[in-house]
Amino acid sequence: MRRLLVLGALAIAVLAYASQAAANTTAQVSMTFTEPIVPAFKSGDCPVVPDGFCGSGEVIPLGHATETIEFGAGCGGTCDLRTIYLTGGSILIEETFSDFLCPGGKPEPCQSGQHGNGFPGSGTLTDTVIGGTGIFEGATGSLSGNVRAAGLQSQIKLSGTISFDP
Secondary structure (H helix, E strand, O other), X not given: OHHHXXXXXXXXXXXXXXXXXXXXXXXXXXXXXXXXXXXXXXXXOOOOOOOEEEEEXXXXXXXXXXXXXXXXXXXXXXXXXXXXXXXOEEEEEEEEEEEEEEHHHEEOOOOOEOOEOOOOEEEEEEEEEEEEOHHHOOXXXXXXXXXXXXXXXXXXXXXXXXXXXO
């Protein structure tokens, strides 16, 4: 009987440890989004226009995603708020933009039309995951990358780690 109780207690301990390990996942992710600028203004489909953009792309290994970026909506108004919508929930990210460059490596100011159509340029993105919804509720992590804008769209590339409870 004592042996049965010890084995039972051991089984419960193993199951409890396994469920804790499964409950917290840290994933290496890479994200690529395209944000069409002009169609969002014309169609009215993007809820954050004119104070941001909407886009779509891939979050590897989490799948296809749509996203919004709201300028000045994060960090108490001092950074941007990016929301990534995936199957299973959304991820909230506070994002800081820095190191803006015009084509040819020139710092600001560059002007629309100076190097072709649109407002061309690139910059560095530094992101902090601050939570989410669904399986991403309470998510944490950090990402970094860049944004490149030209003509009628911008492309965002980010990579880093996200911890969440699937």
